[in-house]
Amino acid sequence: MTKPPKEYINDVVSGIKPSGIRRYFGIASEMKDAVSLGVGEPDFVTPWHIRDEGIYTLEKGYTHYTANAGLKELRIEIANYMRRRFNLEYDGLNQVLVTVGGSEAIDLFLRTVLEKGDEVLIPEPSFVCYAPLTSLAGGTPVPIVLKEENNFRLKADELRAAITPKTKVLVLPFPNNPTGAIMEKSDLEEIAEVIRDKDIFVLSDEIYAELTYGESRHISIAEIDGMYERTIIVSGFSKAYAMTGWRLGYACGCPDIIKAMTKVHQFAIMSAPTTAQYAAIEALRNGDDDILMMREEYNGRRRMIVDSFNKMGLHCFEPLGAFYCFPNISSTGLCSDDFCEKLLYSKKVAVVPGNAFGDSGEGFIRCSYAYSVKDIQVALDRIGEFIEELK
Amino acid sequence: MIENSEKLLELLEKDGDISLENAAAMLGATTAEVAETMDELKKQQIIVGKSAIINWERTQWENVNAIIELKVTPHRNLGFDRIAERIYQYPQVKSLYLMSGGYDLALMVEGKTMKEIAFFVAEHLASMEAVISTATHFVLKKYKERGVMFKSENKDDREVITI
Numbered sequence: 001m002t003k004p005p006k007e008y009i010n011d012v013v014s015g016i017k018p019s020g021i022r023r024y025f026g027i028a029s030e031m032k033d034a035v036s037l038g039v040g041e042p043d044f045v046t047p048w049h050i051r052d053e054g055i056y057t058l059e060k061g062y063t064h065y066t067a068n069a070g071l072k073e074l075r076i077e078i079a080n081y082m083r084r085r086f087n088l089e090y091d092g093l094n095q096v097l098v099t100v101g102g103s104e105a106i107d108l109f110l111r112t113v114l115e116k117g118d119e120v121l122i123p124e125p126s127f128v129c130y131a132p133l134t135s136l137a138g139g140t141p142v143p144i145v146l147k148e149e150n151n152f153r154l155k156a157d158e159l160r161a162a163i164t165p166k167t168k169v170l171v172l173p174f175p176n177n178p179t180g181a182i183m184e185k186s187d188l189e190e191i192a193e194v195i196r197d198k199d200i201f202v203l204s205d206e207i208y209a210e211l212t213y214g215e216s217r218h219i220s221i222a223e224i225d226g227m228y229e230r231t232i233i234v235s236g237f238s239k240a241y242a243m244t245g246w247r248l249g250y251a252c253g254c255p256d257i258i259k260a261m262t263k264v265h266q267f268a269i270m271s272a273p274t275t276a277q278y279a280a281i282e283a284l285r286n287g288d289d290d291i292l293m294m295r296e297e298y299n300g301r302r303r304m305i306v307d308s309f310n311k312m313g314l315h316c317f318e319p320l321g322a323f324y325c326f327p328n329i330s331s332t333g334l335c336s337d338d339f340c341e342k343l344l345y346s347k348k349v350a351v352v353p354g355n356a357f358g359d360s361g362e363g364f365i366r367c368s369y370a371y372s373v374k375d376i377q378v379a380l381d382r383i384g385e386f387i388e389e390l391k
Numbered sequence: 392m393i394e395n396s397e398k399l400l401e402l403l404e405k406d407g408d409i410s411l412e413n414a415a416a417m418l419g420a421t422t423a424e425v426a427e428t429m430d431e432l433k434k435q436q437i438i439v440g441k442s443a444i445i446n447w448e449r450t451q452w453e454n455v456n457a458i459i460e461l462k463v464t465p466h467r468n469l470g471f472d473r474i475a476e477r478i479y480q481y482p483q484v485k486s487l488y489l490m491s492g493g494y495d496l497a498l499m500v501e502g503k504t505m506k507e508i509a510f511f512v513a514e515h516l517a518s519m520e521a522v523i524s525t526a527t528h529f530v531l532k533k534y535k536e537r538g539v540m541f542k543s544e545n546k547d548d549r550e551v552i553t554i
């Protein structure tokens with residue numbers, strides 16, 4: 001071997017920058033008395049009846065692989081859920097694929113449809129996986145900058161301006177991590193209008209669909225006229241049922257695409273974790289009240305945290321989904337990174353710089369309210385002091 | 392009174408220490424409204440007290456609890472209330488419930504030692520005219536109290552991850 005191992009790494013992987021999300025956590029976790037509003041996963045543990053079901057199936061010895069696409073019973077429950085929750089008809093047997101988290105479903109879809117040079121439109125700020133996974137699949141990520149003045153919703157003219165003959169996929173990441181933005185029916189109709197006569201597929205990441213706090217519940221773009229056939233919905237159990245560590249998600253869409261994604265999945269993954277699949281059946285059958293309880297709890301914290309940032313003078317638009325708020329820190333005169341670093345070293349509070357989610361997140365910070373009221377209060381008090389001292 | 396006073400009660404039941412400001416923000420009301428609602432709920436004796444949940448096992452002090460079942464003869468006119476009143480006046484009695492099923496009254500009694508509780512039962516309860524029988528069950532270990540689990544550690548174990 002004449003080349004050092006490092007040189008075997010391909011250019012795409014070498015080119016992927018480390019995520020800015022983790023930067024301050026590493027430091028915070030070493031610091032005594034540090035508090036964090038940084039973690040993007042529920043603080044709740046999985047409801048007991050769901051855990052209990054997982055344990056029960058282990059006791060019974062259900063420890064084998066499942067079918068590649070997932071347990072039939074689970075796929076049928078997912079289809080039932082999509083029907084009762086969104087009025088969407090999917091055949092559990094050939095339109096649902098059970099994956100290792102929503103993350104795998106996103107990767108599978110991009111790998112299944114993209115060819116070299118295909119452009120993927122990615123509204124930003126948004127979750128960090130879409131651009132690297134696009135590049136790994138040979139596609140070209142094209143960011144669309146979302147604006148605070150539009151409450152970080154995607155607007156028709158912004159979309160129209162980004163479309164080129166090479167555009168193949170539009171990622172719709174709503175309810176959004178990190179901004180907490182949602183898209184209402186009228187917003188989705190505007191978007192549908194733009195792409196209706198074009199050959200663009202929609203990857204709708206609806207992992208936070210159960211966590212919305214406005215008048216109406218989340219609706220899917222697949223419910224809009226003419227969008228069903230061209231939409232792959234990605235969702236999962238992580239956020240709705242506080243099941244992040246079980247690693248279970250799914251994709252729903254037209255049979256041809258799901259079948260092709262299953263082809264990739266069967267070789268790369270075989271099948272999603274069996275215990276998690278059994279537990280997920282229990283979640284879908286008997287977990288509606290858990291969702292309700294957690295949503296209520298998040299909603300209270302959301303009101304408290306948004307109220308508090310606005311009182312501090314950090315303008316925070318009202319996030320109507322997920323469990324994040326995205327206050328604007330430009331009034332402090334600091335850039336996101338400086339703000340986060342100074343806050344961590346002077347007050348021992350870890351938050352995530354907005355630019356970790358795309359350049360358009362510069363001037364913002366992401367604060368998660370997946371923390372107890374007490375922790376949130378401590379963090380807010382310290383941030384309040386920090387802002388006062390900056391003046 | 393705020394409209395969602397039920398939500399306020401749930402918040403207080405979960406955390407009696409919650410500040411007015413936080414409760415108000417969480418309920419989407421003003422602090423003045425929440426304060427006024429709390430006063431009203433106290434006046435109506437809906438909020439009747441507030442106390443810390445203590446895991447005495449982790450202290451150096453002895454603390455013994457027992458659940459006592461009583462079968463009693465109800466008073467001719469006043470039913471069970473009369474006898475209940477005579478029992479709950481004792482400070483050792485932490486809770487008292489009228490029950491359906493095999494016995495009539497259930498008491499949660501607290502004392503410094505088992506002997507103290509045994510004495511209390513013999514001296515004060517068993518000797519009451521209306522009491523037909525008593526059964527005393529000592530608590531050996533508390534796992535959970537008023538919704539709070541007494542497990543040893545309650546720390547955030549979420550790890551650093553790109554999310």
Ligand SMILES: Cc1ncc(COP(=O)(O)O)c(C=O)c1O
Nearest residue numbers: 101102103127177236238249554
């Ligand atoms: C927007 C979004 N999509 C997808 C995921 C992936 O979730 P999972 O793979 O646990 O289903 C996350 C996780 O934070 C997310 O925030």
